[in-house]
Amino acid sequence: xxxxxxxxxxxxxxxxxxxxxxxxxxxxxxxxxxxxxxxxxxxxxxxxxxxxxxxxxxxxxxxxxxxxxxxxxxxxxxxxxxxxxxxxxxxxxxxxxxxxxxxxxxxxxxxxxxxxxxxxxxxxxxxxxxxxxxxxxxxxxxxxxxxxxxxxxxxxxxxxxxxxxxxxxxxxxxxxxxxxxxxxxxxxxxxxxxxxxxxxxxxxxxxxxxxxxxxxxxxxxxxxxxxxxxxxxxxxxxxxxxxxxxxxxxxxxxxxxxxxxxxxxxxxxxxxxxxxxxxxxxxxxxxxxxxxxxxxxxxxxxxxxxxxxxxxxxxxxxxxxxxxxxxxxxxxxxxxxxxxxx
Amino acid sequence: xxxxxxxxxxxxxxxxxxxxxxxxxxxxxxxxxxxxxxxxxxxxxxxxxxxxxxxxxxxxxxxxxxxxxxxxxxxxxxxxxxxxxxxxxxxxxxxxxxxxxxxxxxxxxxxxxxxxxxxxxxxxxxxxxxxxxxxxxxxxxxxxxxxxxxxxxxxxxxxxxxxxxxxxxxxxxxxxxxxxxxxxxxxxxxxxxxxxxxxxxxxxxxxxxxxxxxxxxxxxxxxxxxxxxxxxxxxxxxxxxxxxxxxxxxxxxxxxxxxxxxxxxxxxxxxxxxxxxxxxx
Numbered sequence: 175x176x177x178x179x180x181x182x183x184x185x186x187x188x189x190x191x192x193x194x195x196x197x198x199x200x201x202x203x204x205x206x207x208x209x210x211x212x213x214x215x216x217x218x219x220x221x222x223x224x225x226x227x228x229x230x231x232x233x234x235x236x237x238x239x240x241x242x243x244x245x246x247x248x249x250x251x252x253x254x255x256x257x258x259x260x261x262x263x264x265x266x267x268x269x270x271x272x273x274x275x276x277x278x279x280x281x282x283x284x285x286x287x288x289x290x291x292x293x294x295x296x297x298x299x300x301x302x303x304x305x306x307x308x309x310x311x312x313x314x315x316x317x318x319x320x321x322x323x324x325x326x327x328x329x330x331x332x333x334x335x336x337x338x339x340x341x342x343x344x345x346x347x348x349x350x351x352x353x354x355x356x357x358x359x360x361x362x363x364x365x366x367x368x369x370x371x372x373x374x375x376x377x378x379x380x381x382x383x384x385x386x387x388x389x390x391x392x393x394x395x396x397x398x399x400x401x402x403x404x405x406x407x408x409x410x411x412x413x414x415x416x417x418x419x420x421x422x423x424x425x426x427x428x429x430x431x432x433x434x435x436x437x438x439x440x441x442x443x444x445x446x447x448x449x450x451x452x453x454x455x456x457x458x459x460x461x462x463x464x465x466x467x468x469x470x471x472x473x474x475x476x477x478x479x480x481x482x483x484x485x486x487x488x489x490x491x492x493x494x495x496x497x498x499x500x501x502x503x504x505x506x507x508x509x510x511x512x513x514x515x516x
Numbered sequence: 517x518x519x520x521x522x523x524x525x526x527x528x529x530x531x532x533x534x535x536x537x538x539x540x541x542x543x544x545x546x547x548x549x550x551x552x553x554x555x556x557x558x559x560x561x562x563x564x565x566x567x568x569x570x571x572x573x574x575x576x577x578x579x580x581x582x583x584x585x586x587x588x589x590x591x592x593x594x595x596x597x598x599x600x601x602x603x604x605x606x607x608x609x610x611x612x613x614x615x616x617x618x619x620x621x622x623x624x625x626x627x628x629x630x631x632x633x634x635x636x637x638x639x640x641x642x643x644x645x646x647x648x649x650x651x652x653x654x655x656x657x658x659x660x661x662x663x664x665x666x667x668x669x670x671x672x673x674x675x676x677x678x679x680x681x682x683x684x685x686x687x688x689x690x691x692x693x694x695x696x697x698x699x700x701x702x703x704x705x706x707x708x709x710x711x712x713x714x715x716x717x718x719x720x721x722x723x724x725x726x727x728x729x730x731x732x733x734x735x736x737x738x739x740x741x742x743x744x745x746x747x748x749x750x751x752x753x754x755x756x757x758x759x760x761x762x763x764x765x766x767x768x769x770x771x772x773x774x775x776x777x778x779x780x781x782x783x784x785x786x787x788x789x790x791x792x793x794x795x796x797x
Contacts, residue, residue: 229695229696230695231692231695231696234625234626254700254701255700257698258698258699258700259698260698261695261696261697261698262696262697262698262699263698266696266697267693267696267697269689269692269693269696270689271689274688274689274690275689275690275692275693276690276693277690277694277707277708277712278690278712279711279712280707280708280711288699288707289697289698292697292698292699292703293698337693340697
């Protein structure tokens with residue numbers, strides 16, 4: 175099946191007065207219909223910028239190279255009018271902080287209805303009814319009253335329900351959720367994740383979940399992409415990734431998650447060192463300086479993202495993550511010379 | 517906004533200075549508009565029997581007459597009306613132009629912003645008095661010219677303020693969310709940017725009104741503004757200044773009106789700023 179969103183060899187760089195830094199380096203990925211893909215990485219790993227580029231939301235000093243196709247047509251660098259036909263209707267986004275992503279002076283009902291009026295040409299009164307129905311679907315209690323309230327009168331969890339509802343109004347094919355739970359407290363996080371899961375079953379949209387928290391995406395994602403320093407270092411089915419991580423970085427991340435069964439007084443392991451600065455030129459593997467398994471080769475030759483079925487060294491004929499990644503969307507891939515053994 | 521607006525009104529109410537100022541302004545406006553109905557004397561009627569007579573409540577001329585025997589009360593009311601009209605109209609024009617210009621410059625940014633701001637800098641570099649004299653010489657004296665000259669500079673500061681506010685709003689996440697929802701630039705500026713900058717802008721506008729009244733009076737005082745037989749507070753003061761020693765009331769009556777009006781408008785504007793500015797609390 176053709177993917178809904180396919181990103182090919184995308185590089186996003188920011189030009190600064192004295193230099194140019196790359197936040198995303200030659201990333202390729204594909205999202206199939208109804209699929210939930212999680213993109214996991216720490217701050218600055220470029221996970222958000224990939225999708226900012228896709229949505230045409232890059233800052234003025236950013237340039238994107240490569241290709242982003244949505245339903246087969248190129249949207250990278252498309253003009254605003256063309257993008258505006260897709261954005262908000264077929265391809266929508268949920269932002270990190272619901273406190274700031276709603277316009278403060280407009281009532282909830284107007285903000286929701288505006289999306290429908292804008293994209294479907296419905297009348298305001300029809301759109302308002304649809305907005306109320308959507309609030310019911312995203313489990314906002316007392317939706318009729320909420321429509322007449324301003325964002326500051328709602329709690330964070332409710333507001334994120336509203337923004338999720340807003341993203342679903344036009345029955346999108348793909349929703350990009352950029353750390354949708356980061357700004358919320360833990361119990362509300364779980365509710366929002368439950369809501370996203372339920373909405374996925376009801377609406378059947380594909381979902382890209384951007385997060386720095388493996389625990390948040392664990393129960394929701396079909397497939398997880400782990401990013402480090404602007405590149406995808408591992409791609410695997412969700413269950414597989416947790417069962418046997420292949421990339422040392424993924425392995426280290428998983429060890430950092432506290433468990434209920436482990437020794438309670440032991441210190442959690444931490445990852446020594448800092449991620450590389452985006453302007454550092456990286457000849458070898460970006461993770462090598464922090465990697466306990468790093469060898470000389472890791473510092474000189476960058477490992478490609480390739481199939482990780484067999485542990486055998488296939489470095490030279492390894493498949494660079496390219497268009498072939500799309501056909502084998504579910505395949506196990508890792509960018510490491512010496513992957514952890516299964 | 518209902519909640520925010522209620523708060524602002526409550527804060528304004530609890531500020532006695534601002535409330536008094538508001539009543540004074542309202543009273544002066546009412547007097548300027550409806551006063552002539554209760555005054556038997558017209559502003560252009562000459563009373564040759566009472567030339568330059570002192571103010572006296574028993575006589576027909578409460579505030580006295582000027583040296584042509586015109587009723588000073590009627591003249592001052594007309595002057596107040598004209599001054600208020602100039603202030604309000606010019607402020608409204610500067611508000612409309614300034615908001616539109618500033619919001620576009622700030623939101624679109626880049627080269628557009630650059631060019632638009634340079635235009636503002638060039639205009640604000642014009643020496644205003646010379647500009648007005650120049651216009652008067654070229655086109656002859658007219659009140660519309662006065663509006664034009666004041667309007668040409670009144671919106672500059674407003675546009676700068678709006679642009680500054682827009683720059684900070686533009687970076688906010690809800691604008692990004694609006695872009696991501698497929699809203700066009702025009703829609704975003706009108707629905708999501710301008711309503712969010714309106715608070716400081718309204719405050720500045722209320723403080724613009726007295727500034728413009730003062731400026732108009734200044735021009736009229738110099739003889740560049742409103743012309744006889746029409747009067748503004750500035751022309752009346754200019755007239756009174758000539759008779760200051762013999763008949764001080766001809767200066768003091770319009771001068772007092774102007775002083776009270778400006779003071780009240782400024783206090784009210786300050787109170788409004790305190791009420792609308794949540795950060796100060």
